[in-house]
Amino acid sequence: MKNYLIIYNGNAGKSDNETIAQHAKALLENNGKTVTLSKTKSRDDAVEQAQKSTEKYDCLITIGGDGSINTACEGFLKAGKSIPLGIIPGGTINNFARALNIPLNIDQAINNLLDGTPAAVDLGAVGETPMVSSLTLGRLADIARNVKDDEKKKFGKIVYLIKGFKELFTNRSYKLKVTANDRSEVLRAQILLITTTNSVGGFIAFNPEASYDDDTLHVFLLKSFTPMKLLTYLRYFITGNLKNAKGVRYFKTKTVKIENLSKRDIQARIDGDPAMSLPITVAIKKNFLNVMVPKSS
Numbered sequence: 001m002k003n004y005l006i007i008y009n010g011n012a013g014k015s016d017n018e019t020i021a022q023h024a025k026a027l028l029e030n031n032g033k034t035v036t037l038s039k040t041k042s043r044d045d046a047v048e049q050a051q052k053s054t055e056k057y058d059c060l061i062t063i064g065g066d067g068s069i070n071t072a073c074e075g076f077l078k079a080g081k082s083i084p085l086g087i088i089p090g091g092t093i094n095n096f097a098r099a100l101n102i103p104l105n106i107d108q109a110i111n112n113l114l115d116g117t118p119a120a121v122d123l124g125a126v127g128e129t130p131m132v133s134s135l136t137l138g139r140l141a142d143i144a145r146n147v148k149d150d151e152k153k154k155f156g157k158i159v160y161l162i163k164g165f166k167e168l169f170t171n172r173s174y175k176l177k178v179t180a181n182d183r184s185e186v187l188r189a190q191i192l193l194i195t196t197t198n199s200v201g202g203f204i205a206f207n208p209e210a211s212y213d214d215d216t217l218h219v220f221l222l223k224s225f226t227p228m229k230l231l232t233y234l235r236y237f238i239t240g241n242l243k244n245a246k247g248v249r250y251f252k253t254k255t256v257k258i259e260n261l262s263k264r265d266i267q268a269r270i271d272g273d274p275a276m277s278l279p280i281t282v283a284i285k286k287n288f289l290n291v292m293v294p295k296s297s
Contacts, residue, residue: 001058001084003034004113007049007072008063010039017063020088024061024110031114043071050075059084059292061113065091066133066271073123073130073289086113086292093272095133098204099197099212100293117295120287121212124196126280129270134200135282136269137192137258138174138222173223175261176278180219180253186261189249191222194256194282198240205240209252215286219256221249257281 006024008017018039025035036057040046050072053060060083062068069087076082088109089097100121103109124131173188193200195218200206210218224247236245243250260266260278268275 002032003036003057004028004059004061004086005036005038005049005053005057006061006063007038007040007046007053009046009068010041017090020063020090020106020110023106024063024088024113027110028113046071047075047078051079054079054081054083057083059086059113061086061088063088063090065089065094066096067091067273069096069132070130070271070273073132074128076289077123077125077128077130082289084118084290084292086116088113093202095199095202095271096197098202099133099199100291101296102291102293112294113292115295116292118290119213119293121289121291122196122215123285123288124194124217124282125285126268126270126276126282129275131194131196131270131282133195133197133271135194135271135275137176137266137278138172138190174266176266177259177261178219178221178256179259180251180256187221187223187249189221189223191220192258193220193222194218195220196284201237203238206237206242208240209243213287215254215284216252217254217256217282217284219249219251219253223247223249255281255283 006021008021021037025037028035038049040049050060054076060072062072062085068091072085087097087102088106089102089104094104097104100119103112124135173190175186175188176192177184177186195207195210197212198204198207198210207218220242232245236242242248258278258280266278268278268280
């Protein structure tokens with residue numbers, strides 16, 4: 001690989017991205033690479049540049065968290081193909097980077113662009129909308145919706161627990177029709193979570209059965225999520241045993257269709273950001289990505 005494109009958010013409040021991009025450019029050029037920097041003006045701009053990169057460059061590098069990676073992958077989906085993807089983590093949680101053992105330290109992550117090796121990685125997708133890490137519905141999505149960007153930056157992932165505790169005092173559930181593995185079921189659930197890796201909420205041991213290349217969607221349905229069950233669920237969550245908790249349904253599939261049978265609109269969140277409303281069909285795209293990971297991985 002010789003020709004690299006680095007895309008990064010150029011909006012106000014993202015001044016660190018400029019410094020990081022220049023640092024990465026200098027290191028890559030010192031090692032014989034040709035590097036183009038692109039300060040994106042919007043998500044649409046970033047998607048378009050990622051799409052075009054598949055024809056002009058050998059590697060695309062993103063700076064940011066799961067949302068930034070998602071943007072790059074949307075461009076790849078629109079192009080119908082991908083090129084090696086380099087990641088310099090800069091988000092609050094960085095689930096995808098954690099799952100792939102990509103260093104969270106900026107200097108180490110930049111060095112990984114040179115020293116690492118491309119690994120085949122699965123990508124979840126709802127049509128041309130990518131899902132690199134997780135999709136949530138129900139009260140988990142409601143919790144995330146109540147967390148503001150400045151709160152994430154100030155408090156980190158603990159803010160989700162704080163907001164989540166408040167949300168527990170509601171008793172809202174959702175009537176869904178779930179179709180997967182050639183069977184359909186109508187059920188009520190308070191939380192639905194779909195993941196593509198073992199990392200959720202920054203906990204890399206969330207689901208030991210999952211890996212970034214297992215060609216599988218991992219689906220969790222929590223029927224009841226109350227204050228009395230909080231500590232129990234947290235224990236199961238942190239130790240990687242959530243699927244064994246009482247009141248939790250877990251299954252693996254390559255495609256899942258979720259339909260809304262409730263009266264109120266149900267909106268999904270993908271990789272932490274607001275997405276489309278139900279109904280949706282989520283599918284796994286086997287080995288669609290090639291991500292630069294440490295050789296030891």
